[in-house]
Amino acid sequence: MFAVLFGVSRANFLTLTLVCVLLAATAGWQMVAMSTWQNYLLVTLIALSAHISVNAFNEYFDFKSGLDFLTQRTPFSGGSGTLVNHPEASSIALKLAIISLCVVIFAGLYLSFQQNWQLLLIGIPGVLIIYAYTQHLNKNALACLLAPGFGFGLLMTLGAFWVFAGGLTAGAWVLAMIISLLVSNLLLLNQFPDVEADRQVGRNHLPIVIGRRRSAMVFTALLLASYGLLIIAVVMQLLPWQTLLGLLSLPLLLKLLPGIFKYADQPTELSPFLGINVILCHVYPLLLCAGLAWAAV
Template sequence: YLTETGNGGMLDCIKVVPDTVKFRIFNEIVQGNPPTVIEFPQNQQVVSDWQLLKMKVKNWGMALRIPFLTASVVPVLLGTAIAWFTTGTFYWGFALLTLLAAVTIHIGSNVMNDYTDHRSRNDEFNREFVRPFSGGSRVIQLGLLTPLEVLVGALFFFLLSALIGFYLAWARGPLILVLGAIGLVSGLFYTGGPFNWAKRGFGELLVGLNFGVLMTLGAYYVQTQSFSWIPVIAAIPVSLLIAAVLYINEFPDFAADKQVGKNTLVVRLGRKNAVILYALIMFTVYLSIVVGVVMDVIPATTLVGLLTLPIAVKAIQYASKHHSNSFDLIPANALTVTGHLATGLLLALAFMWEKVGAEGLLYIAMLGIVAVGFVVFMYRYVERQKNIFIGLKQAMR
């Protein structure tokens, strides 16, 4: 069975008894799942439709990578906060629709990436992936969803995002069509199609622009129906940080990406040299905040974003020391994700604080507590994933 399905290389151990075959593959060990059981037809249990539905929903939950949708939530929150700060306008309905459009195009991009990486066999070749940071969701490789289901799911989320975008363009202005089209083409052809942006080495740039400047500007435009340089400048650190998240997550995928000709920046530079660029990106994040304040484009309260600088320094230290060891690099992956989320939320809170002043400080403090709680939740989630891999490494030793 393993040979016929092309999974022989993923075999860890196997046990055959008269009526049952059990085997474990690397992916399942990493996730802490029980071994796969293959029973002879006469011994298989009947599963109810309700159980099948719950299994399918759980499998799609893995494919959507819900905890990491913060990459699209942060710029929308920032753009909406800036709109409130500059013009005093805030429309709940349009804000929620903007958030939904951003999240669905993000999901579509993630799921399409799983499909195209399966087609190129990138995920099949990848033996150094670090869940949940790299290597995709693995739902196809684990047999949880079929390639066709994944493709149809990706197209569904792209279509849903497009429909919301058309409505927002009709209700708020045509610039939404331009921004949405850029996002759609970027996500649809990120690792496949005629453009294959990641293979051409444009992946990091496009992710940074789409999940930073463009989403922030789009959220601002939906609220104000106008253009401003404030959301553009304010979103630069968010753009750089989300690009850094993608960039550091490419280190574990180095060998597989190189094998299939996916010429990411890490593949082009090599892991040792790529760390230098990673450090430069991270320090530029905080430099851009200072420059924005000095230029008097963004308020001085946004300097609160500098509070996450120690996270960046720690991430750089881990990356510099463990750039070629996927397991030991995990803290750098986790810290970069945490830094992006924390910095983006702090910038959004800074604009809100600037708007309400001292009188509304209590409300901002309450929002800050919620934001801190969310950051802690996300950090504990990535810590749990990190500990699974570290435990696996120790067991292998």
């Protein structure tokens, strides 16, 4: 049972959620003031439940559609394969997805009641994305590209900051946009090995529509935009200069981008670069956290 729950929740990837919440908490501390520990715990619970729910729905629907039997899995793409090995556990995956979504809804309603009803402007789209991502958004290339970043950046990270700080700042919007670009890119690159399998079940993401090599150009543009946004924000004094520590993650690009273009049409060779991209999506925000903490002391 534990192995099934671990697999369908993709627990090893939940660290990205913790990084997003940490960034919001550090930004709130640096820009405004410390929140209560109860708020930190509640926001972390909601964020983790949202991530678990979308993962479990994805595992369930991909198993039911037959995609899991077509995909060539890598450590970073293609799902966990848990339900392929344990088909009798598909109902457990669905229950986990629904229960986690209920936690998001009820905890989010409680938080909105306690703080500000306008938080529902973030919560309601978040709930819709959690359920709709696998079944509906994956059928539209633009929605499939933007939804992951929108969910983790402009909903999760920005929403967490709103709770911690009691409002929004221009700097918080910038940080949320950086996360949005990174996470959309994370999912974009992870789609490269799955093009053939995804096409067979009716998905229509960017690597299917314009090909892997052109998608690599989009990946590059979004990644460079995230660094450009950071620099502009510092120049405009929306973020403290210490957040330029985020630029220390740039050496990862020297390994990542050439590899993506070299192996764009050889997905079996892409796995190491998918891993580098996962590292980048953690290291860059953590360096931003370090810069914000530096500026706060």
